[in-house]
Amino acid sequence: MDRATGPGTGAAQGWAPNSFELNTDERDLIRSLIVADPELVLADDQVMRALIGETAAPDRQVVDLRDRLVERLESRLKRLVQANRSVIAAAYENVAGTRSLHRAVLALIAETELTGFLRCxxxxxxxxxxxxxxxxxxxxxxxxxxxxxxxxxxxEGRVLALPEGMVEAYLMLDGGPVPEGVVLREASxxxxxxxxxxxxxxxxxxMRLELDGAAGLLLFGAADPDRFGPDQGVDLLIFFGGVVERLLLQRLAAA
Structure with missing residues (x-):
């Protein structure tokens, strides 16, 4: 039955949109909807403002949702702070890695003799x-x-000779192609x-090296299992492998 025209309603009875009462079935339906999906209320700014502004009458219990709102805001703030920290940490690690590789390149350039270059x-x-x-x-x-x-x-065996074809076979132990010549992975x-x-x-x-038609491979090994992984960027290592490739060819030609 329509509440605006049914018995006991209307302007004569002082009806207003916020003063009508729900029957038991309607209350149960609304309650079940909210319990099933609290976001129906929590995600609606207008509803939340109305609930927060509601004052409790002496004879009824009104749930104060301000604490719940504060908790939600604090949770969002924590997630934002954590995300920012992750971005900052990643940026710092990238800058530190770039600086380290630059120092390594300068050290290699300074070694003009093959033996010193290989040791470095x-x-x-x-x-x-x-x-x-x-x-x-x-x-x-x-x-x-x-x-x-x-x-x-x-x-002490840090420079190795491998059978022909072993460089590509070792790079492809995980089964995938290596288009950029760089692979990062957990050691097997x-x-x-x-x-x-x-x-x-x-x-x-x-890092795969191309040495005048001969294949080469430069490897770094870390005790930390998370130091190198397939989800990390390879741009710096591509650059470093290219530098090593060119310097090594020069040192071999002069030896």
Whole structure:
């Protein structure tokens, strides 16, 4: 029945839109809707303002939703602060990583002799960028991986010779193509082939090198399993791999 025209209603009885009473079924329906989906009330600014402004009569109980609103605002603020902190931390890490790689590039440029260059690349550069290990691998006509003859003296196996085709095979252990020549991932058991059986490496970054038709591979290994991962950017490593590629070719040509 329409409340504006039914018995007991109308201007003569002093009816107003905010003074009519709901019957039991209607109250139960509204209550069930709110319980099922509180956002019907909480997301409606007009409704919330009306509820907050309501004063409790002596003979009825009115729920004060101001605390609930404050909690919602505090929760949103916390999420915003956390998001901002994450952005700032990522930006700081990116700047710090860029600076570290720039220092590494300058250190490599300063080494004009092949032996000093290889030592800097595999011993000093890992310290500069904050990782535990580095390996330089060059393909050759051999049957199994081994320390490179004539290149790795005094480097304790940090410069390796690999069988032809092993560079691409190692890069594609996860099965996907490597269009940019850089792979970041958690280290698998196959990492022992490169880093040794007693390695502490748990994640690795790999950069493919093109050395006058011969394939090469530069690897960084970290004990932190989250140091390198597929969700991270590779622009800096692409740049660094290109620098190493060019400097290495120059040092090899002059040796």
């Amino acid at each position: 690349l595999t011993v000093e550069v890992p310290r500069l960028i904050g990782v535990e290990e580095a390996r330089l691998c060059l393909e050759a006509e051999i049957d199994e991986a081994r320390p490179a003859d004539g290149l790795g003296e005094g480097l 058991s196959e990492a022992e082939l490169i880093f040794g059986h007693l390695t502490s490496v748990r994640s690795e970054a790999m």
